[in-house]
Amino acid sequence: MKRKYMFVIAIPVVLIIIASCKRDPYRIRLSASGVNIEILRLEKDLFSLDPDEIAAKVPVLEQKYGTFFRLFGYVINAGEVNDPEFGNNLTAFCTDKQNNDVYRLTMDKYPDLNKVENDLESAFRHYIHYFPAKKVPAVYSCITGFNNSIITGDSVLGIGLDRYLGADCEYYPRLEIYRYMAAKMTPDYIVPDCMYGWAASEYDFKSMGYSADNVLTEIIHEGKLKYFEKCMLPDVSDEIIFGFTPSQMKFCRNNEDLMWQYLIENDLIFKTDQFTIRKLVGEAPFTSYFTNESPGKAAVWTGFRIVESYMNENRQETLESLMKNTNIQEILEKAKYNPK
Numbered sequence: 001m002k003r004k005y006m007f008v009i010a011i012p013v014v015l016i017i018i019a020s021c022k023r024d025p026y027r028i029r030l031s032a033s034g035v036n037i038e039i040l041r042l043e044k045d046l047f048s049l050d051p052d053e054i055a056a057k058v059p060v061l062e063q064k065y066g067t068f069f070r071l072f073g074y075v076i077n078a079g080e081v082n083d084p085e086f087g088n089n090l091t092a093f094c095t096d097k098q099n100n101d102v103y104r105l106t107m108d109k110y111p112d113l114n115k116v117e118n119d120l121e122s123a124f125r126h127y128i129h130y131f132p133a134k135k136v137p138a139v140y141s142c143i144t145g146f147n148n149s150i151i152t153g154d155s156v157l158g159i160g161l162d163r164y165l166g167a168d169c170e171y172y173p174r175l176e177i178y179r180y181m182a183a184k185m186t187p188d189y190i191v192p193d194c195m196y197g198w199a200a201s202e203y204d205f206k207s208m209g210y211s212a213d214n215v216l217t218e219i220i221h222e223g224k225l226k227y228f229e230k231c232m233l234p235d236v237s238d239e240i241i242f243g244f245t246p247s248q249m250k251f252c253r254n255n256e257d258l259m260w261q262y263l264i265e266n267d268l269i270f271k272t273d274q275f276t277i278r279k280l281v282g283e284a285p286f287t288s289y290f291t292n293e294s295p296g297k298a299a300v301w302t303g304f305r306i307v308e309s310y311m312n313e314n315r316q317e318t319l320e321s322l323m324k325n326t327n328i329q330e331i332l333e334k335a336k337y338n339p340k
Contacts, residue, residue, distance in 0.1 A: 033128070035136055036121065037121045037136070039159070040139070042065055042068070042142040043103060044107075046094050046142075055090070058081065067156050068140045075144050076093050076144060076145055096145075099143065106143055106161045106165065109161070109165055110187075116159070116187075119190075123191055127195075130318070131319075135155060138155060138156055138157070139157045139159070139194075140157070141160075142159070142160060143162040144162060144163070148160045149164070163185055164187055166185070169185070178285065180285045180296070183245075189243070192229060192241060208221070210326050211328070214269070214277070215277055216269040216270060217328050218277050218280075219281060219300060220306055222304075223303025223306055227307045227319075231319055243297070251293050251298075252294070252298060252301040255294075256301070256339040259290060259298060259299070259302055260339050262290065263302070268280070268289070280298075281299055282297070287299065306331065
């Protein structure tokens with residue numbers, strides 16, 4: 001009996017040791033300080049106006065929505081807010097039959113945005129943990145005539161809700177949006193797209209000043225953005241983070257070594273032509289360099305895994321220092337990336 005008792009006591013100790021060795025690096029202890037996200041709904045304000053009053057209300061809307069309202073004007077091709085024709089262009093947008101039908105669909109789908117607000121609050125709590133000197137953007141919603149999913153500006157984050165009406169939305173086939181893309185135009189993708197979009201605006205590829213624009217640079221840059229996104233959203237599945245189906249995700253995990261080997265053996269990683277780069281990191285039903293079972297952007301998974309390996313091998317690095325790091329060769333070397 002005594003030996004049995006000692007054995008039972010030993011199990012939790014072993015489990016604790018194993019658990020500590022396998023601690024999920026994406027799960028962190030957040031401070032008690034809260035983040036308050038209240039999404040201001042431009043689409044409600046616009047489409048509830050009397051059409052005869054829209055032009056006259058432009059100054060009021062600009063005062064309430066500030067920078068976002070000006071960005072919105074560009075997105076819907078209404079021009080500059082101060083342009084004499086802006087009010088007429090905005091009125092035309094708000095009185096368009098299709099836009100009104102889409103507005104009604106949007107309100108049916110999103111009578112409130114409570115869940116989006118809560119999920120964004122959680123994501124930006126992580127953001128403040130990793131980037132304590134940064135500010136949380138003001139968040140807005142709108143419909144854009146299907147032009148934009150996410151709109152970013154200085155301290156501004158906008159969500160085009162008409163791009164998240166569900167994979168079966170009747171308008172998407174009419175707009176010739178491919179099914180594999182429409183599959184990602186659902187409520188589940190709003191917050192992940194917000195965090196990716198925010199990272200992509202904060203760390204814009206062109207403004208980063210990388211020494212070369214080649215496949216390796218592009219996949220590691222995209223890998224950094226996905227690593228950022230995963231840090232902000234530790235409870236979101238990889239399938240959603242990467243926009244892969246379960247079978248596509250399985251393909252990437254099972255063939256990680258083969259994909260990297262293919263890139264190396266075919267001298268692709270230092271290719272600089274945009275055609276090759278886009279085939280590896282651009283939107284597509286699959287990655288033609290691999291197989292039809294692979295997802296589009298499969299090489300982004302490779303870039304992410306290099307970044308993840310780099311962060312695991314260099315524990316002194318912070319997410320902020322990673323995002324600022326433009327030395328792609330250093331990241332690759334220090335990652336000690338060796339998929340098997």
